[in-house]
Amino acid sequence: MSRGDDIGDIRRWLAENTEGLEPAEAEKARIEIERHIADVVRDRLATAPTNPAEQVEYYESLHDLVADLPPETREDLDLLISADERMAKDAVRMGERLSRLRSWSLDSWLGVATKGICQEGKERIREEISAHYLDALHEGLQQGLPKIEAHIKAMESLGDPRKAAKGFRRNYLTEKEAKWAEGVKRPQWGSFWGILALTSFCGVNFGVRAFDNSLAMLSLVAFAAYLTLYAWVMLRVVPRAARSGQFRTYHRLHSLVMLPYPLFWVLAAQTTGQISPHRALLANVLGLLFVMILAGLGDARITRKIHGAPPKRRP
Amino acid sequence: MNLKGTLPLLILHALESGPKHGYRIACEIKAKSKGVLDFKEGTLYPALHEQENKGLVESYEQTENGRLRRYYRLTEDGRKVLAKERTEWRSLSRAVTHVLEGA
Numbered sequence: 001m002s003r004g005d006d007i008g009d010i011r012r013w014l015a016e017n018t019e020g021l022e023p024a025e026a027e028k029a030r031i032e033i034e035r036h037i038a039d040v041v042r043d044r045l046a047t048a049p050t051n052p053a054e055q056v057e058y059y060e061s062l063h064d065l066v067a068d069l070p071p072e073t074r075e076d077l078d079l080l081i082s083a084d085e086r087m088a089k090d091a092v093r094m095g096e097r098l099s100r101l102r103s104w105s106l107d108s109w110l111g112v113a114t115k116g117i118c119q120e121g122k123e124r125i126r127e128e129i130s131a132h133y134l135d136a137l138h139e140g141l142q143q144g145l146p147k148i149e150a151h152i153k154a155m156e157s158l159g160d161p162r163k164a165a166k167g168f169r170r171n172y173l174t175e176k177e178a179k180w181a182e183g184v185k186r187p188q189w190g191s192f193w194g195i196l197a198l199t200s201f202c203g204v205n206f207g208v209r210a211f212d213n214s215l216a217m218l219s220l221v222a223f224a225a226y227l228t229l230y231a232w233v234m235l236r237v238v239p240r241a242a243r244s245g246q247f248r249t250y251h252r253l254h255s256l257v258m259l260p261y262p263l264f265w266v267l268a269a270q271t272t273g274q275i276s277p278h279r280a281l282l283a284n285v286l287g288l289l290f291v292m293i294l295a296g297l298g299d300a301r302i303t304r305k306i307h308g309a310p311p312k313r314r315p
Numbered sequence: 316m317n318l319k320g321t322l323p324l325l326i327l328h329a330l331e332s333g334p335k336h337g338y339r340i341a342c343e344i345k346a347k348s349k350g351v352l353d354f355k356e357g358t359l360y361p362a363l364h365e366q367e368n369k370g371l372v373e374s375y376e377q378t379e380n381g382r383l384r385r386y387y388r389l390t391e392d393g394r395k396v397l398a399k400e401r402t403e404w405r406s407l408s409r410a411v412t413h414v415l416e417g418a
Contacts, residue, residue, distance in 0.1 A: 128337060128360060128385050135338040157341065159358065167361020171368055 034073050041077050045084045052092050059085040104155045106133050112161035121172030322362045327397040334388035371396055
């Protein structure tokens with residue numbers, strides 16, 4: 001019968017092969033068995049699992065394997081097994097820490113946490129988080145931790161950068177929003193002159209052809225109101241982001257669709273002699289109001305981000 | 316432990332005793348809670364900046380040990396909100412305790 005590698009097999013083999021032997025022979029067999037068990041233990045240590053969940057059971061089975069050996073042999077093997085177990089656990093722990101370390105250097109943490117945030121916000125967050133990191137690092141070093149451990153602990157104290165990123169985006173302008181806010185600080189004269197020229201052209205046509213047409217007059221008044229509203233939104237000089245860049249963006253689209261209408265009225269009037277632009281004007285004014293409401297919602301969000309904080313004061 | 320919901324109150328409370336920077340706020344909350352409340356969820360600074368946007372705290376820069384630090388302090392509005400939320404929290408806490416002990 002083979003002695004095998006399982007403790008049951010070894011014990012059975014020992015019982016079967018030492019029964020009735022002379023004491024000297026039995027002792028010789030016992031020594032051989034001990035050597036065999038030691039070899040089995042060493043072989044098994046060389047192939048210990050790397051999965052932490054399996055390691056506990058594995059090392060327990062090795063301790064069981066040597067449990068019945070004489071104390072002097074068992075103690076040596078127990079020490080060997082325990083040392084290997086510690087090394088395996090340390091390797092797992094170090095692997096986890098190295099993995100975390102690779103994932104989150106301070107720069108990579110900041111890169112994730114401030115992704116999409118405008119430059120101004122990025123700089124403030126970087127300054128504050130770096131100071132936090134240095135404080136935590138120094139504290140770890142003062143406690144006697146090795147530098148690598150102190151770094152890991154400091155990074156852990158910053159928390160999950162992905163969750164931080166969500167929070168930061170609620171409080172800071174994104175790059176796109178900052179670009180919008182920057183672009184609307186000045187009056188939009190170009191669009192204004194374009195609309196004014198078009199209105200004047202229409203007005204002259206109305207005046208020449210149909211000043212007795214009350215509906216046309218009413219439409220002209222409505223268009224003047226539209227122009228005034230547009231001028232108020234686009235030309236007033238306001239604090240940053242009090243007029244959202246979204247308005248400008250939406251309005252370009254709106255203008256593209258709506259502004260040709262007055263030209264159609266003029267063309268229609270020239271060919272038919274009838275001027276009835278009121279429906280088109282109504283659609284135009286309603287369209288502008290719709291754009292203003294949409295932009296206003298976004299504007300409120302951006303303005304809160306910029307102007308929500310009180311002015312910074314030194315103590 | 317998840318700090319969501321209670322973090323603004325804890326931040327305001329930590330600043331009641333005087334201006335502090337973010338790391339000091341985190342340490343104080345962790346120490347006073349005997350390590351139960353920490354900021355591994357990555358929420359301290361977003362929450363601080365949100366309180367600042369709401370006008371409950373204000374920040375300023377100050378040099379400490381040769382390094383520029385951003386300190387936070389309570390505003391008058393912050394003190395009022397702290398007093399209100401503290402009262403509400405105590406009331407809620409008592410109510411929950413009554414319910415749990417009653418069960």
